[in-house]
Amino acid sequence: MLPRQRHEQILELLDQSGAVRTVDLAxxxxxxxxxxRRDLEYLHGEGRVVRTHGGAISTSHPGRSVGIRxxxxxxxxxxxxxxxAAEQFLQPRDVIYLDGSSTALEFAKIIPSLDLTVLTxxxxxxxxxxGREGVEVIGTGGKFDSLNDCYGGAMASQSLTRYRIKxxxxxxxxxxxxxxxxxxxxxxxxxxxxxLRFVERAVFLADSTKIGLKSTYFxxxxxxxxxxxxxxxxxxxxxxPFRQWVRSVVVASDTKVSD
Numbered sequence: 001m002l003p004r005q006r007h008e009q010i011l012e013l014l015d016q017s018g019a020v021r022t023v024d025l026a027x028x029x030x031x032x033x034x035x036x037r038r039d040l041e042y043l044h045g046e047g048r049v050v051r052t053h054g055g056a057i058s059t060s061h062p063g064r065s066v067g068i069r070x071x072x073x074x075x076x077x078x079x080x081x082x083x084x085a086a087e088q089f090l091q092p093r094d095v096i097y098l099d100g101s102s103t104a105l106e107f108a109k110i111i112p113s114l115d116l117t118v119l120t121x122x123x124x125x126x127x128x129x130x131g132r133e134g135v136e137v138i139g140t141g142g143k144f145d146s147l148n149d150c151y152g153g154a155m156a157s158q159s160l161t162r163y164r165i166k167x168x169x170x171x172x173x174x175x176x177x178x179x180x181x182x183x184x185x186x187x188x189x190x191x192x193x194x195x196l197r198f199v200e201r202a203v204f205l206a207d208s209t210k211i212g213l214k215s216t217y218f219x220x221x222x223x224x225x226x227x228x229x230x231x232x233x234x235x236x237x238x239x240x241p242f243r244q245w246v247r248s249v250v251v252a253s254d255t256k257v258s259d
Contacts, residue, residue: 001029006039011048014058021055052216068124068149071102078207078231083107085229085252086169089203090114094166097195098125100150100188101171103205111135119163121151121191138163145187152187157194168199171206172220174213177241180222181206182215189217196220203227204246208234222246 006029013020025036040056043049049056083106090096092115098104100122108125111118113133120126121140129137142156170192172181181204183189196202196219204225211234222245230239232253239249 003039003042006031007043010039010043010056014049014056019052019055019057023054025055057216068100068102068105068147072105074102075207075209076106078209078233079103079106079205081231081252082205082207082229083110085250086203086205087112089167089169089201089227090116091166092116095119095163097160097165097168097170097199098122099168099170099192099195100125100145100148101205103171103207104169107169107205117163119160119165121156123149123151143187145185148185148188150188152185152191156191160195160198165195165199167201167203168195169203169205170195171204172210173215174210175204175206175222175228175242176212176214177222177245179214179218181220181225182213182218184215184217186217189219193219196224201226203229205229207231208238211238 010020010025022033022036022040026033040049040051044051044056049058079102082103086107087110090111095117098108098118098120105122105124105128108128111129111132113135115134117136117138118129119138119140121142126137126139129135140151140156140159142151143153144151173184174182176182183192202225204227206228208231222242225246227248227250228246229250229252232251234251243249
C-alpha cells in the first residue's frame with residue numbers, strides 16, 4: 001500500500017472514532033510503528049490530525065488542546081449565565097479555588113467585592129481580580145502554559161496544600177456518564193485532580209455542549225461533584241441520567257437546585 005493510500009485510510013478511521021493509536025494502526029496495515037509515526041507526523045504537519053502520546057486525534061475531537069483565547073469566545077453567553085448562577089455559592093471570608101478554565105474566568109470577572117481569598121493557577125483570573133476590593137488573590141505559581149495562560153506542575157499543586165479551601169470552581173472539556181470529567185491538557189487534569197482531594201466543596205461549571213463528551217485525560221468521577229452548574233439549554237433528558245451520581249444540579253436559567 002502506498003503512503004498516500006494509508007494516509008487516507010487513517011483519516012477515515014479518525015472520522016469514525018476521533019482517535020487512533022500507533023500500535024493499532026501498525027497491526028492493521030502490517031507495517032512498523034516507526035512507519036505509522038512518520039505517517040502521523042506528516043498528517044500533523046499538514047494540519048489534518050493532532051499528534052498525541054501514542055497516536056493521534058482528529059482536529060475536531062474534544063481531546064484537541066484549544067488555547068484560552070479561542071475558548072473564551074466559545075459559547076460565551078452560556079458561560080456568563082453559569083457564572084451568574086455561581087455567585088450564590090460565595091460567602092464572606094471563604095477561601096476558594098478557580099481553575100484555568102474560560103468559564104472560571106467569566107466567573108472571576110463578576111465576583112463581587114467580598115472578603116474572599118481566591119487561589120488560582122490562571123493568569124487571566126489574576127488579571128480579572130486585581131484591584132477588586134476585599135478580594136485577596138494568590139497565584140499558585142508553577143510551570144507556565146502559554147497556550148492556556150495558566151500554571152501547572154508540582155509547584156502549582158503543592159501550593160494548594162497550604163490552605164483550607166472551602167470551594168473549588170472548576171470546569172473540563174467534557175462530562176461523560178461512565179467516565180466522569182475529562183480535560184485535554186495532562187498538566188491541567190493533574191492539577192484539578194490534586195485540588196479536588198483537598199477542597200470541602202466541588203462546584204463544576206460546564207455548559208450543555210460538554211455533555212457526553214470525552215477528552216483525553218479523566219480527572220474526576222461524577223460522585224466527586226457536589227454541585228454542577230449548567231446553562232438553560234441543557235434539557236431534562238440530558239441531565240436526568242447524571243442526577244443519580246451528582247449531588248445537585250443547578251440550571252442557570254432559574255438557579256433552581258434539583259437533587
